[in-house]
Amino acid sequence: MMLTTNIEQNLITLRGRVSYQCCQAKSKRTKQQCAAPALKGKLVCKTHGGRSTGPKTEAGRQRCADAKTVHGRETRSARRARSEKIAELQMLEQMGRRLGFLVGPKTRGPKSGNKF
Numbered sequence: 001m002m003l004t005t006n007i008e009q010n011l012i013t014l015r016g017r018v019s020y021q022c023c024q025a026k027s028k029r030t031k032q033q034c035a036a037p038a039l040k041g042k043l044v045c046k047t048h049g050g051r052s053t054g055p056k057t058e059a060g061r062q063r064c065a066d067a068k069t070v071h072g073r074e075t076r077s078a079r080r081a082r083s084e085k086i087a088e089l090q091m092l093e094q095m096g097r098r099l100g101f102l103v104g105p106k107t108r109g110p111k112s113g114n115k116f
Contacts, residue, residue: 021043023048023050025048
């Protein structure tokens with residue numbers, strides 16, 4: 001089994017004189033594997049991040065950790081700020097209802113105590 005997997009991953013060109021490992025990256029859209037050769041000692045080609053070595057310094061690692069997003073487009077600090085603003089709006093709405101400034105249905109959405 002290991003032999004067949006190894007043969008499938010190594011491609012041979014120039015009538016058997018040059019062999020190389022195929023890039024392991026797959027397309028999200030077509031689910032097909034990249035046909036480019038992987039860089040030496042890596043699993044992916046240069047297009048799919050084979051040249052990347054990652055952050056070297058502790059400050060660089062911290063910047064990468066801070067830049068991580070939870071659901072794609074928003075950072076933790078943006079989510080926290082939005083949560084605080086929603087809590088503030090909920091409090092203002094409650095005060096407006098108690099004082100009689102607001103009437104009608106309540107605003108839909110997450111309540112001030114919920115964390116998302």
